[in-house]
Amino acid sequence: MTSIFEQDLPKTQANHVPLSPLTFIERSASVYPDYPAIIHGSTRRTWSETWTRCRQLASALQKRGLNTGDTVAAMLPNVPAMFEAHFGVPLAGCVLNTLNIRLDADAISYMLEHGEAKAVLVDPEFADVIQEAVAKLNTKPLVIDVADVEFVGETQGIGEVEYEALLAEGDADHPYQLPEDEWQAISLNYTSGTTGKPKGVVYHHRGAYLNAVSNILEWAMPHHPVYLWTLPMFHCNGWCFPWTIAANAGVSVCLRKVDPKKIMQLIADESVTHFSGAPIILNGLVNLPDEDKRDFDHAVKVTTAGAAPPASVISGVEKLGIEVTHVYGLTEVYGPVTVCAWHEAWDELPIDERAKLKARQGVRYHMLEALCVADPNTLEPVPKDGETIGEILMRGNNVMKGYLKNPAATEQSLEGGWYHTGDLAVWHKDGYIEIKDRSKDIIISGGENISTIEVEDAIYSHPSVEEAAVVAKPDEKWGETPCAFIKLKVGYGEVTEEDIIAHCREKLAGYKVPKTIVFSELPKTSTGKIQKFVLREEARNQS
Structure with missing residues (x-):
């Protein structure tokens, strides 16, 4: 018998809408139109201006013949156009495929073909690679040149249209529209190809929305943060931080290339409050010559992921006045989904002991439904003894839709109702996980x-x-x-x-x-x- 709470209480447009991070930028542009959104060298744009440009991009793509479900690739460093693509592309109903700018033409060509890219945004630094990659394709995408005043070098257009000219084709009042279904794809991210060809990981709007919000919660991020883009936006959509910063009406300080001296300069000059990246970034800051280090009197936080940073690096970064948080995740789960959540009691421990605790991968994000270390075959959780090794398993709305055009790999990775990470770890008695090995040999x-x-x-x-x-x-x-x-x-x-x-x-x-x-x-x-x-x-x- 149907419950009384399921009778005459239908879902309607008034009480049920798809979750999508497109909501975030629309709200910030409405509530904080004159607040800063983008800083890139001498370029300064507000949330109102950024939202207008995103709508122009969406409109222009549609006028160029792109439809719902079409792929738009981006071979861009951390420049404003890359940030705008995270909103303009899905606003057109399309799927954003951010390409790893370190890859060669063969790898890029495979991804463009496999993802059926209808258009590709390209920075002048990577024009040669894209030109070579596109030449290998039977069906050529629309190539869009993205000029950048911060780029030092020869600029040779290879595309049919330049980005600013494309935006001019679009309607600044392009209607804001959510996807019909939050399960609709928002982005495509390729893995590094640990077993044969790279796999295309598909994200949906709901997962992007939730992980973006989770980033705010895990970091206790205040309104209007100033976020420095040391983390590549091509990597898991910048760990969902383009959408996070829009949700919090923050400022994106763009950075074409990671340069420790420049990072230190921007932290001080632009009052950067947050940034993210691999331990190599932290190491670069620690090893800067004294004359390149800067003093700052505001709070600065960094999240780091990948191989756990050595204790000496964590200690060195915190001596600079930067608070370190260790997170862990994978492409298949929208970037980080666990955090080494800190306890105030640990502040009293010696630095080496604090660093050892911070090196653990920690506990689940708020928006990850479940996390465990278990036998991958029986799914039986291992004891929380800090010694027994099992596989890290995850479950939740921020687990990928699956692998594009690869049902066998999708079924295997989601077997038993869990996402199988392939990472081997122990489970400590306090519930924190710690990776011990990588079964995929990554x-x-x-x-x-x-x-x-x-x-x-x-x-x-x-x-x-x-x-x-x-x-x-x-x-x-x-x-x-x-x-x-x-x-x-x-x-x-x-x-x-x-x-x-x-x-x-x-x-x-x-x-x-x-x-x-x-x-x-x-x-x-x-x-x-x-x-x-x-x-x-x-x-x-x-x-």
Whole structure:
């Protein structure tokens, strides 16, 4: 029998609307039209101006023939157009695919083809890569040049139209419209391809909305924060922070390239209150020459994720007056969804003990429904003893829709009603999780994932190599770097570390090239499988 609370109480437009982060920018532009929204060099724009530009972008895309569900790619650094695309593209009903600006033409071409991109925004710094990538496609997308006054170098347009001219085609009063269904895709983010080709992770409007709000809650972020874009907006849509900053009517201080001196300057000059990034950013600030460091008397907070920062780095950053919060997540869950939530009692601990606590991946975000460490097969949670290893499992509205055009991988990753991260961890008695290993052998270097399989394939293509295995080596600056163990073919001739590295540079993006090469026999099991756990220990002991 139907409950009385389900009788004559229908969902209507008055009491049920789709959740979407588009709501955030519309509200901020309405309530705080003259408040600052964008700072980029000499460029200063208000929320009213930014909202108008986003509507113009949406209108212009539609006038160019793009329809609901079409993909718009963006090969852009942290510039205003990238921020605007996070609203203008979904406002047109389209899906935003932010491309990793570090990737080569082959990888970009695959993503454009797989995602069926109808248009691509391109910064002049990456024009050559996009031109080469598009040349490989049978169906060419609309290429839109995005000029940037902060770019130093030759500017050569490769597109059909320049971004500002495209905006001029659009209607400044383009109607604000939410998606018909909050399950509708808002963005497409490609993984780093840890097993074969990169997988396209699909986000929906509801998840983007909720994770954006969760960012505010986890950081206790006040109204009108000043957020410095040290984190790439191409990475998990900047951990959903474009939508977070819109929700809080904050200021986005754009930064084309990560430069510790520039970061310190902007923190002081623009009164930056928040920024995010990999431990390498923190390390860069700590190691700045004294003359490049700046004093500031306002509170500054940073979230860091990836390989846990060393205690000395955390200590050094906090001595600069910057409060560090450690978070953890994956592309498949909209960026960070766990936080090492801090307890005031821990403030009294010695710095090394505080750093050890901060290095843990912590507890779930408010908007993540459930988090556990469990046996991946039985789904039985492991004891909270800080010793028993299991897989990190997650469940909630901020778990991806799935992998684009890959139902088998989607089903496997969401098996049993949980998202299987592939990361192995222990569960402490206080409920905080701590990663101990990565079952996918991912290397996190400077906040970017590196597939050991991809690096090994590049090494194996050298004619001198008989066997190769790549593992993570701890690195003070990058968090982790690739370390390659190689067995050479007998009688091939002399081969040096430099030879292998040079060969890899021809095959891989620069950040994926091994920083350490070790020539040796590779330890194996009785069945011939390389024992990577042994190599990881050896890598840790490398000077």
